[in-house]
Amino acid sequence: MELTSTAAIVTGGASGLGGATATALAAKGASVFALDLPAAIEKAAPAEGITYVETDVTDPEQVQSAVATASGAGVPLRTVVNCAGIGPSARILSKKGTHDLALFRKVVEVNLIGTFNVTTLAAEAIAKTEPLEDDARGVIINTASIAAYDGQIGQVAYAASKGGVVGLNLPAARDLASSGIRVMTIAPGIIDTPMLATVSEEIRAALAEGVPFPKRLGKPAEYAQLAVDIVEHDYLNGEVIRLDGSLRMAPR
Template sequence: MQIDGTAAIVTGGASGLGGATAQALAAKGASVFALDLPAAVDNAPKVEGITYVATDVTDPEQVQAAVDEASGASAPLRFVVNCAGIGPSARILSKKGPHDLGLFRKVVEVNLIGSFTVVTLAAAAIAKTEPLEHGARGVIINTASVAAFDGQIGQAAYAASKGGIVGLTLPAARDLASSGIRVLTIAPGIIDTPMLATVSAEFRAALAEGVPFPKRLGKPEEFANLALSIIDQDYLNGEVIRLDGSLRMAPR
C-alpha cells in the first residue's frame, strides 16, 4: 500500500521502536499521530509530519479521541503500529513473596488490552475509508516480543501479555479481512532502545554476544523498516515475524 498521502497512528510514538516507526512513516509522506504518555510527549523530538497526542492506551476515551483526531485529518487513516508497552520484572515467587497481582494486571492491561483497544477503535475508523485495489483499506501492526515464546525468569507478566498479542494476530486478521484490513505482529529480540541506555557497556556486550548472528543489538530503525516492508507487501497477513538475529532466550 502507498504510504504517501495517508494518516497513521503509532502508539509509544515518542521514542524507541515507536519513535523510529513514526519518523519512518513521516519520511514516506504520512501524517503521523504519535500517541504516548504526557511526559514522553513533552520530551519528544519535533519532527515534520508527526503530531504528538498525549494518550494513555488503557483509557478507551483517550484512545477514541486520538483516533478521531487521526481519522479527521485531511488524509485517510490507513495504518496503525502499536508499540506502547511496559516490561517490569518479577518472579511468581521470590524472597519478597508472591508476584504482585496488581502488577501482573497492569502489564496485561497496558501491553495486551491497550493494544486491543487501539486495534478495535482504529479499525472502526479505517473500515470507513474508501477501499483501494482488492478492497484494501489499511494495515495494523502489533508488537509482541521473543519473550512470547522464550519468556525468562521474572517475565511471567510480560511474556503472558506478549503471548496474548501473538494469539490475537490470526483471529484479528480473519475478523478484519472483510473490512480490507491486514493485521500482523513483529516480535523483536533485544533492541537498542532507551530502556537499555542506562546499562553498562559490558552488559550490553554480553547481550549482543548471545545473539547468533549478527552479534549485536537490534536497531529501532530495523523495526521501523520491517514495519514499512509489511505495509508494502499486500500478501502478508495474519503472521508473526521475529526480528531477533535467530536469538532464543535462555532461562535467565
C-alpha cells in the same frame, strides 16, 4: 499500499520503537499521529510530519479521541502500529514474596488490552475509508516479543502479555478481512531502546554476544524498516515475524 497522502497512528510514538517508526512513516509521506503519555511527549523533539497526541492506550475515551483526530486529518487513516508497552521484571516467587497481582494486571492491561483497545477503535475508523485495489483499506501492526516464546525468569507478566498479542494476531486478521484490513505482528528480540539505556556496557556486550548473527543489539530503525515493509507489502497478513537475529532466549 502507498503511505503518501495517508494518515498513520503509532502508539508509544515519542521514543524507542515507536519513535523510529513514526519517523520512518513520515519520511514515506504519511501524516503520523504519535500517541504517547505526556511525560514521554515532553522529551520528544518536534519532527516534520509527526503530531504528538497525549493518549493512554488503556483509556477507551482517550484512544477514541486520538483516532478521531487522525481520521479527521483530511487524508484516510490506513496504518496503525502499536508499540506502546511496559516490561517490569518480577518472579512468581522470590525472597520478597509472591508476584504482585496489581503489577501483573498492569502489564497485561498496557501490553495486551491497550493493543486490543487501539486495534479495535482504529479498525472501526479504517473500515469507513474508501477501498483501494483488492478492496484493501489498511493495516494494523502490533508488537509482541520473543519473550512470548522464550520468556525468561522474571518475565512471567511480560511474556504472558506478549503471548496474548501473538494469540490475538490471526483471529484479528480473520475478523478484519471482510473490512479489507490486514493484521500483522512483529516480535522483536533485544533492541537498543531507551529500556536498555541504564544497562552497563558489560551487560550490553553480553546480550549482544548471545545473538547468533549478527552479534549485536537490534536497532529501532530496523524495526521501523520492517514495519514500513509490512505496510507496503499487501500480501502479508495474519503472521508474526521474529526480528531477533535468530536469538532463542536462555532461562536467565
